[in-house]
Amino acid sequence: MNPTFAEIEKANSLRGNEIKKTPLIHSPTFSELTKSEVYLKAEFRQKTGSFKIRGAYYKIKSLSDDEKKHGVVAASAGNHAQGVALASALEEIPCTIVMPKNASPAKVAATRGYGANVILEGINYDESSAKAKEIANETGATMIHAFDDPQIIAAQGVIGLEILDDLPDVEEVYLPIGGGGLAAGTLIAIKEKNPNIKVIGVQSRSFPSMYESIKQGAITASGGARTIADGISVKVPGQLTFSIINKLIDEIVLVDDTEITKAMFLLMERMKFVVEPAGAVSLAYLISKKPAPGKKVVAVLAGGNVDMYLLGQIVDKGLAAMGRLLKLSILLPDRPGAFKDIVDEITLANANIVEVVHDRLSSNVNAGSAAVTMNLETQGKEQADALIEALRQKNVQFTLLT
Structure with a gap:
């Protein structure tokens, strides 16, 4: 089932007080740097520090009473884990999160802090996901996918509605792509309201799976090189997200770790914003390529859950690069x-x-x-x-x- 614009509006109406409408902030600094009028969509200020809570909350709230009794299970190393854990706590249902054994201790602690039962299994997402599916089959728990689910996509699409509410005359929107849930939902919302607005997806050069899939016209596994942008390190896009993005996206572009590091550093120094690598890729592209001179653009800053040790390195490398x-x-x-x-x-x-x-x-x-x-x-x-x-x-x- 494909998510619809009506489903996005429904997700918007059911979010209550739990899901914030995040601010859209004009930045004179980045406007000057990029020669565009830059607005920053501050999703890193969302509960759990990421847009992921939007999809998790709507999906879990939409479960039947019987499904809620059996609880939910998900596989994730970071933001999706915390989103599912908090959404489950709000609905007071059992929640199990399978995380890789090498997951950040801080992210494991945060997920447990929201009340989830955390199981460490495997050394990557694929192995953790296999364990999560096994638990779902054994217990009857509902598997909450990180991106390839109609309700997850619809709730992420509310971001597109918020952008258009705050900036109706926006000309271009730049957002990160990993598995594609954020991009797919935002595309549906924006293109329904105004198909002339360009939407550009940004991926890490180390994991260009959606970029290659669009290029080949079919889902293509790609990536695996080391990158600081672990939140969008997805080797294989979702079936549903690919079909939506392939139809609606204007362009997908790539950035490397050096460009991401510079964007994170400038966000901290100039805006006092702490944004994680995957959340900063849209602004990284705008700064490095200056693709839209004179245009009114939005960069979606998708999350702010960055490891403290990495943050110290970003500061040093940012200072060195400048x-x-x-x-x-x-x-x-x-x-x-x-x-x-x-x-x-x-x-x-x-x-x-x-x-x-x-x-x-x-x-x-x-x-x-x-x-x-x-x-x-x-x-x-x-x-x-x-x-x-x-x-x-x-x-x-x-x-x-x-």
């Missing part, structure tokens, strides 16, 4: 005053020393020498380049590590 964090390995003669000469150059450049590691013992450091690894904070690429040139003029032996 020339504001330099990492140097310097080889010095092991004599008094040698390091002071380097510090003097850094001081003249008005850079800040963040970290220093002094090494005399490694096998690649000759006797009579010392290796110093330094992390330096600068005001930008121009200042960083000036410092590098000054060190070269002084014949300092160094290697640039960022």
